[in-house]
Amino acid sequence: MTPSDSHPSNDGPHPDAAHDDDERLPAIPGTAFVLHPEVRGEAKGSARGLRTPEAHLEEAVGLAAAIDLTVVVARSVRVNKAVPGTLLGGGAVAELTGEIHEKRPEIVVIDHDLSPIQQRNLERAWDVKVIDRTGLILEIFGERARTKEGMLQVDLAHLSYQRSRLVRSWTHLERQRGGAGFMGGPGERQIELDRRQIDDRIVRLKRDLEDVRRTRGLHRKSRERVPYPVVAFVGYTNAGKSTLFNRLTQSDVFAKDLLFATLDPTMRQIELGGGHKAIVSDTVGFVSDLPTQLIAAFRATLEEVDAADIIVHVRDAAHPDAEAQRQDVNAVLGSMGIDTESDPRLIEVLNKADLLEPEADGSPNAVLRAGSGANSRRTQPLAMSALTGEGVDTLLAAIRERLDQARTSLTLTVASSEGQVIAWLYQNGDVVERHDDGERISLTVRLSLQDRARFEKSFGDQVEIPG
CATH class of the missing domain: 3.40.50.300 (P-loop containing nucleotide triphosphate hydrolases)
Structure with missing residues (x-):
């Protein structure tokens, strides 16, 4: 049966959702409980509206599998109205609590964006790590980044996301410090230390990525030649x-x-x-x-x-x-x-x-x-x-x-002594017609619009181009 909440409360988790930590067995490492909230009216007018809840859920399971999580339960949850405190509403939270505790997942994946408050409240209600869709995608990118540029980009994305989090929901920084995965994160003191350093690190990362951007620009200019x-x-x-x-x-x-x-x-x-x-x-x-x-x-x-x-x-x-x-x-x-x-x-x-x-x-x-x-x-x-x-x-x-189709024909006359100009045209374009007349050469060349602009900028004063 799919949990639903016809009359959600706006005051956070249901009071019965609390659970005594001592009654719970340890979480099973590498397991996930995946939930896709069907928020009424949210998908109208967007690509989300073209997908069925089953399709959304299947993709969420695929995202979890991409970081080697074993999904023990995957289900959709109907939400008539998004609740500020928990997104799902107190009734749905309470209904899910027993099953979550029974399955003992290491993490609950919510296939939706969560505010920091919603994430914190759900973690307290279910006594388990909770991660939203954005956090899960960031986790995947953190696992897959291999190049220096990729890792810089992922770090910046993570820090921009983590900056507003009240709880740690991603493990990339924990792995850098030798942490132990989703449930082995640092305590509140470490979180506060990270918060004071996040802004400085974001500035440094943006500066490093700006260097990457300039380098890419130089590489593009090299390829233009x-x-x-x-x-x-x-x-x-x-x-x-x-x-x-x-x-x-x-x-x-x-x-x-x-x-x-x-x-x-x-x-x-x-x-x-x-x-x-x-x-x-x-x-x-x-x-x-x-x-x-x-x-x-x-x-x-x-x-x-x-x-x-x-x-x-x-x-x-x-x-x-x-x-x-x-x-x-x-x-x-x-x-x-x-x-x-x-x-x-x-x-x-x-x-x-x-x-x-x-x-x-x-x-x-x-x-x-x-x-x-x-x-x-x-x-x-x-x-x-x-x-x-x-x-x-x-x-x-x-x-x-x-x-x-993106090429243009250019007819021009150039002195036969202008070897650099002629070589450039043969190297960068398709010479479709050529007439040698003593000291002058007439050429018809097909060039891309980009190459034509480069040619006219570099050699425009050395050739005659009919108006």
Whole structure:
């Protein structure tokens, strides 16, 4: 039976929810009790409204599994009205208390944002560590960060979140101090010491990340001197971006059927065919209700997406919530200033087509229906399977075509003695026509808009460009 609370109280936990510590057996390490609150009316007008409570709960269980927690109970809780003191209401809190104590989980995961007061009250009522959705995602990122940049970004996101917490709900700093996981955190005295240091640490981390941002900017400028466009993969977590990346680049980037398998971005060179090359970037996956702290902290990484020549949105076409996931990704891209309805750089890919049931005549109608939410002003989404390789050639052709569409033809005349100018044009563009006339050379070159702007800035006074 799903717990519900028809008439929630606004005065915090039910008084009967208290429990004598001495009557409880020790918590079972590595176990979690997962709750998804169905707050009435909260999902209207958002991507959350496209998902069923079962889908929300399944994703929450997947998030818990991503940090090796064993879920002993997973359930949804109907909440008619969010209660300031506990979110769930006194009746639901009291009803859940017995089952939580019986299962003895190490942690209760609430698939919803909790205020510090709500988190503290639930911990007191259930006598167990409680973590909300944001804290859980931050915990996953803390486990997965491997590069210096990734760890800086996760630390900043965590500290921005932890700054307002009355109780410690995340373990990254505890591990740095040699702590013992969720239940082995430091006492109140250590928490107060951390609080006095958090602001200073945030300032230092922001300064370090600003250095990272400048370094990334320098790297981008270096890549501008190389005639290879950048293709960035974006998409919902576990959509198959890393599997596609590995297939295209013959790499072995960690790819697993796991939420947030990729955290640190990776770049490799690939062949597009026809002698064309590109640099592809595998980026961190998005998720519904992505914590704002993470979006802010990962600004330097997300700038790589914004600066890309092509953005490939990889979708899991076989997922029942494919359209909701698409909207979640578009929301994050929109927050970065990328207009998902009109940006010509976007290519939408329906991955995992091999998992879809074909029509009786073998036609790909099911795949195309999965992409029916795509913007009609752009081309139809491409069906493919990164696992089997089906449709990969079509994707590469689409990338080449989109890059060609973004190029402009430039006709100019240059002195034959200007060897540097001529070499630059051959290196950075496609010379489609050339006429040598003694001391002068007439060229027609196809350049990207970005390269044309660079050329005119660097060599505009050394060539003649017809008006």
